[in-house]
Structures are given as structure tokens and as C-alpha cells.
Amino acid sequence: MRWNDLREEACPVARGLSVVGDRWTMLILRDCFQGIRRFEKMQERLGITRHVLSDRLKKLENAGVLHREQYQQRPPRHEYLLTESGKALYPVIVTLVDWANANVPARAGSSVTLVNRETGIPVTPMLVDTTTGREITHATVGGRYSEPSDAETSAARSPDDGSA
């Protein structure tokens, strides 16, 4: 499989990674979620070249994750805002933060805690199934794959068939 083919995959992990799997892209999105909108500010925070940042922003725009808005006419200047599709990536960031806080030690003393924006009270994220209210874990939830030709008959393989 070539990386550029990922978007064509039936597997949603591969399709998702075709958009956000690049190593800098998630850090750009992190900054967007923190209200950073302007190219220069992003470049300063990430320490990457203009070329790389410009390329990643263009890809996120093409994928419908960011949209570009002009905030100044002469000379023309733009800023980057999360679309609804982009905002919908927040759970991916939060689950990654939660995992890293528990599993990848930080420098002694420093930390980032997830807190309720209104109350400042720390939050403990848990992924649940809205239908049952039960926690989603690898033991309880899997992926069911359907081939195009099977779609009409709703035929599907078992959750463990290796295609999720």
C-alpha cells in the first residue's frame, strides 16, 4: 500500500490518517484548537519551515478541516479557522492527550490537565457508546467490514476479520 492510496481505502483508520496522519498536522490542529489562527504565529510555535507549514495548511483546507478567511485587504492576509469537520477532531486530540498523560512521562513537574472551561475542574475522559452508555474498549467493540458488493444484502464479516 502506498501512503497516497490511503484515502481510497475502505478502512476508516487509513482514511482518517490520510488527512491527519502526517506528523506535523496534529500539532497544527492542536494550535488551531487553542485559538491560533495566523500563519506566522503557527510557524513561531512549531518551528517548522514556511514551506512545510504552508503545505500542511493547504492540505487541511482541501480536506475541509480548515477554512481560510481574509482578515486584511492591503496587503491581503488570511487566517485559518476550524470547520465543523475540523472541530469534530477534538475527541481524537483529547484521547491522545489522556493517553499520553498516563503513558508518556513528562518533564518533572510540568503538566497539561484537561479541565472544564467554565469551572476549571479537571475532567476524566471516557469513550462511551451513546446507545448503551457503556465504556468502549477493545474487549467490547470492534469493526465490521462490508464490501461494496455486499452492501445490498448487508452481508458483513465478523468484528475480528481484520478490516476495521
Place this chain on the structure above:
Amino acid sequence: MRWNDLREEACPVARGLSVVGDRWTMLILRDCFQGIRRFEKMQERLGITRHVLSDRLKKLENAGVLHREQYQQRPPRHEYLLTESGKALYPVIVTLVDWANANVPARAGSSVTLVNRETGIPVTPMLVDTTTGREITHATVGGRYSEPSDAETSAARSPDDGSA
């Protein structure tokens, strides 16, 4: 910031990506979650070189995400299993799957649905705060950063300070 420095960052997004931010790593983990344990099988599914796969598996082992177990003595053969830390990455995969299903169109007809392994009933993931039971969104939850020197006094910046 250089990529190799990410692990030293206070930011848990960066630290998390230092382990799973590589483009192939999440696909390797996807396969592990589907019960794929052996090198040859992974290589066949991913279509990457032995060198790249070997390197990524070694890094995941060093990070404590996978552990290697010998299943044959002559010649020695190993398989790769998710550790508890590795299994704890499942919510990252599930939120990515859920986002991609809604935001990155698949080939016509094919799909992967998240289902309850016991009942086969589709699940709808939602990230909630276990304390309040309320959904975690960008509007309600942010990151609060604490400097090492601030740790003793619990000093912290506001959720939107740009450090989560």
C-alpha cells in the same frame, strides 16, 4: 522544535505523537487491535519494507506499547502483543474511525462500522467526562498548563493559554 524533541515536551499532544505520530505506526496498531501478531502478516497487510516495519515495532516495544513474545524456539520466532499501555490507545483509534466515517468519504459501498462484539449492534462513540457525564467538546473542555516551577503552588494559566 525538532521532531525528536517532542518526547521532552510538556505538551501531551506532542508526547503522544512522539510515540504514535509516525504515519505507519497507527496502521500497525490497528492491525494489532485486530489480532495480527506476526511480522510477516503485518508486512503483507501494510505493504511496507521489512526495515520500516522492524523499526516501528522496535520503537513501539521501547515505548512500552507492544511486547514481544517468543512463540517458537528453533528457529526463534516472536510475536507482538499489545501491553496495557497499548490497549489504552483504543479510544484514539475509535475516535479516528468515527471521525473518518463521518468526514472522509469511502469508496462507494464499502464501509467499516463500529459494533458491539457481543451483540453486533452498531455503537455510536461519544467522549464524556466521567465526573459530570457530559460530552467533551472543544467548547466545554480545554487544557491547563502548569510549569515545573509552578507545580508546588498549583499556579496555572487559563484553559486558552495555548499550551495544552
